[in-house]
Amino acid sequence: MTDPSRPGAPTAVVIVAAGSGTRLGYGMPKALVPLAGAPLLLHALRGVVGAGVARQICVAVPPGDSDLGGLCRSFAEEFGVDAPVITVVEGGATRADSVRSALAALAPGTGHVLVHDAARPLTPADVFARVAEALDRGARAVIPAVPVVDTIKSTAPTEGEASAIAGEIVTGTAVREQLRAVQTPQGFDAATLLGAHEQAARWPAEQAAGITDDAMLVESLGTPVYVVPGDLRSLKITTPMDLHLAETLLATAGA
Ligand SMILES: Nc1ccn([C@@H]2O[C@H](COP(=O)(O)OP(=O)(O)OP(=O)(O)O)[C@@H](O)[C@H]2O)c(=O)n1
Numbered sequence: 001m002t003d004p005s006r007p008g009a010p011t012a013v014v015i016v017a018a019g020s021g022t023r024l025g026y027g028m029p030k031a032l033v034p035l036a037g038a039p040l041l042l043h044a045l046r047g048v049v050g051a052g053v054a055r056q057i058c059v060a061v062p063p064g065d066s067d068l069g070g071l072c073r074s075f076a077e078e079f080g081v082d083a084p085v086i087t088v089v090e091g092g093a094t095r096a097d098s099v100r101s102a103l104a105a106l107a108p109g110t111g112h113v114l115v116h117d118a119a120r121p122l123t124p125a126d127v128f129a130r131v132a133e134a135l136d137r138g139a140r141a142v143i144p145a146v147p148v149v150d151t152i153k154s155t156a157p158t159e160g161e162a163s164a165i166a167g168e169i170v171t172g173t174a175v176r177e178q179l180r181a182v183q184t185p186q187g188f189d190a191a192t193l194l195g196a197h198e199q200a201a202r203w204p205a206e207q208a209a210g211i212t213d214d215a216m217l218v219e220s221l222g223t224p225v226y227v228v229p230g231d232l233r234s235l236k237i238t239t240p241m242d243l244h245l246a247e248t249l250l251a252t253a254g255a
């Protein structure tokens with residue numbers, strides 16, 4: 001339910017659910033893939049409504065889809081008038097295109113926007129709350145993140161004689177203490193996010209192909225992006241192993 005006592009600007013949550021799920025390999029849009037018997041999108045919708053931050057939820061579904069749109073409509077009927085308004089739009093070829101399509105459907109007067117992956121079905125309410133609170137405190141952009149546990153190195157393809165040994169060679173080691181693994185929901189002042197996406201829509205294809213989250217578009221404008229603690233349970237379902245892990249987490253939580 002939307003908490004009417006929550007201070008701050010009217011908040012919309014965009015759920016991007018238009019991906020194909022190629023790496024998961026189920027032969028259906030990833031948002032439809034079942035986790036503990038319910039599609040990933042349904043888990044994400046329940047999470048957003050349970051967090052109580054949204055006045056509107058705008059879901060980007062694959063072009064031509066009717067299953068995920070139908071799921072959203074049934075979900076809205078289940079909650080009735082107390083639930084946030086749920087809007088369904090057709091997503092695009094890339095995640096950024098899907099976000100852009102959803103932003104165009106936000107209600108006039110929307111002050112804050114949280115962009116969330118349908119592929120993160122187990123994000124705890126606390127994470128939504130931390131992001132929304134940072135916006136209420138004046139941040140124009142805020143992301144949840146967790147520390148990185150592996151050592152991260154950059155590499156380059158080997159050349160000449162070295163290529164007989166291996167395909168890649170190390171070019172550097174990042175300072176791990178400065179690295180964070182970034183999650184969603186990512187929160188923004190609505191005008192800031194719209195401006196950032198409008199600018200990125202004019203980027204050349206090669207540069208646009210490198211867009212992996214919304215915050216990097218805002219960073220490119222020089223706007224400070226704040227970081228709040230994420231949660232390891234907010235994992236992104238990308239491969240079959242992630243789905244197994246999420247099933248286990250749910251089974252353990254319900255035990
Ligand atoms: N054109 C796209 C691509 C991705 N997404 C959404 O962005 C989130 C993160 O994307 P990702 O995990 O990469 O999903 P897919 O693109 O479906 O995965 P894959 O790359 O394996 O096909 C997902 O909720 C996905 O539905 C989207 O709305 N529109």
Ligand SMILES: C[C@](O)(CO)[C@H](O)COP(=O)(O)O
Pocket residue numbers: 095117181182183184212213214236238
């Ligand atoms: C937005 C995101 O979930 C932050 O970690 C991530 O960058 C999405 O990447 P994907 O390759 O589109 O799954």
